[in-house]
Amino acid sequence: MQFLSTRGGAPPASVGDAMRAGLAPDGGLYVPARFPAAGYDAVPRDAELATVAERVLAPFFAADPLAETLGDVCAEALDFPTPLTEAGDFHVLELFHGPTAAFKDVGARFLAACLARLAGEHERTVLVATSGDTGGAVAAAFNGRPGFRVVLLYPKGRVSDRQEAQLTAWGDNVLSLRVDGDFDDCQRMVKEAFGDAELRERACLTSANSISIGRLLPQMAYYAWAATRVFHATGKTPGFIIPSGNLGNSLACIWARHCGLPVGPIVLATNANETVGDFFAGGSWAPRPTVQTLATAMDVGNPSNMERLLHLAGSEAAARREARAVRVSDVEIRDAIAAGPKRYGRTWCPHTATAVRAWETLGHEALERPWVVVATAHPAKFEDVVEPLVGETVPLPPALAELMARPRNFVEIGPEFAGFAELLGESSRPDHDRVPLA
Incomplete structure (x- = not known):
């Protein structure tokens, strides 16, 4: 199946290419070219979620290299x-x-499992704005995966203390940015980064927000x-x-x-x-x-x-x-x-x-x-x-308690795109080790 941009100014893409790109080249969001008629009978009465996901999603992955491993992706992500x-x-x-x-664990783990199977020779930067739960789920899904680094932005003072602990518990290949603004500022900066063609290519950007198909x-x-x-x-x-x-x-x-x-x-x-x-x-x-x-x-x-x-x-x-x-x-x-x-x-x-x-x-x-x-x-x-x-x-929950015990690592930035772009560009250079965390 092909995926189209909501703005009509980009060529059709396969599901794998749409995932890699995150945002369409014309700034639009990818959507399916059509919705296949799954119907009531597509889902076995007592099937587990992973089986249901494979059945329902198979038409969207048709003719894409990911189709061969869709069952494995669903079993890995929805466990x-x-x-x-x-x-x-x-x-x-x-x-x-x-x-x-x-609930963000469902989408984040599925996306990570797909992108890991599409990984190329260059490290990809997964860019995500979060109002609370998305960033933690994405960080957990991509943490330690070779070939990926995560840059997440969250609004200062607008997430719960435990949410912030989840957002900042990582280090390693995850860079947490606490933005002195609101979620819309975070989301705006992410969209501006994707709109900067030179930065997008240099940092090999992809998205893990719900803008990602x-x-x-x-x-x-x-x-x-x-x-x-x-x-x-x-x-x-x-x-x-x-x-x-x-x-x-x-x-x-x-x-x-x-x-x-x-x-x-x-x-x-x-x-x-x-x-x-x-x-x-x-x-x-x-x-x-x-x-x-x-x-x-x-x-x-x-x-x-x-x-x-x-x-x-x-x-x-x-x-x-x-x-x-x-x-x-x-x-x-x-x-x-x-x-x-x-x-x-x-x-x-x-x-x-x-x-x-x-x-x-x-x-x-x-x-x-x-x-x-x-x-x-x-x-x-x-x-x-x-x-x-x-x-x-x-x-x-035990998994959440383990995250709460970890030290917090973050860099605080303002809501201006220029400063964020400079930080993102610096951190994407081949000789960059890691940004010092506060």
Whole structure:
């Protein structure tokens, strides 16, 4: 299959070439030329996630060298559980059982496994902006892999302490940059780096943000897996409620539905960052500055994947028919976390809490079909918010506890591209050893 740029000014690319490039040469995002009709029967009733991923993704990899090893990639990357459990009247898709306790492990590990099989003679620089969980997942996925170095940017003071520990626990082939700005500054600098042809070529840049097609495709798999399980069990097409920031996770669900998989209504749970909520309420697409909230990983004022959604739909009106948004305030996030143990027997992270609160607003619609709340991160990553509200300590998963014990390594930079480009260019020189870490 070929992949096209959302902006129409770049030649078609194979899936492997699109992964290597990250961003299309014209600055657009790669999208599939078509969505193959996987249908309900594409997913065996009791198959494991890795098997489902291989079945659903095979058409996207057709005629690419990666097709021969797709099964191995899926088995290597998706080797941790993604339980589908019940909490009262809704299902919970738990995506936080990977090495860094967040759903980003799925896409990051898949992308790393693919790129490792496409590695060339030159070291590639994996460039990633993160609002919290992406950077840690990417660092973990690429850490120690020959032929790759990771440069990740995260906003100072806008991630939780434990998230920052994950982002800075590496050293080795990972350079962590703490940016004195917000996530949109980080994302802007990444896009500017890809737009600088000389820098992009010299540093052999590739992306691990959700602008990378290699991140989005595997996320379709867990929607296919969960949707078909619920459909086979109930005979009804489930709706999904998804905590939404940069819209990559939500878009993967929309793409799964376009493949004919049994995905019903899609609700985007958003926070006080009103860009997405205002758009789905009928306003024109109008990015705006980021607002800091309790759900920090969703603090995005200019979600990059809206470009893919608009390309898919063809117009703003049609894009609004793909999903709807429910806005959740910090007060409601706190209430949902505090009520979780007693009402549902669960402790939610702030992001999952937005989705739970969105489900609670559905009224009678909540009973008309099964609903799946997407749990995107382990609550222990946000102990400063969660533990005072639930009145108890949230145990750390063992893998997360090991990362917390490591020393922190980072370089602090400003939000100006010139300084970042100089640092990135210096660190990509053949005689460069490593940037001194603070």
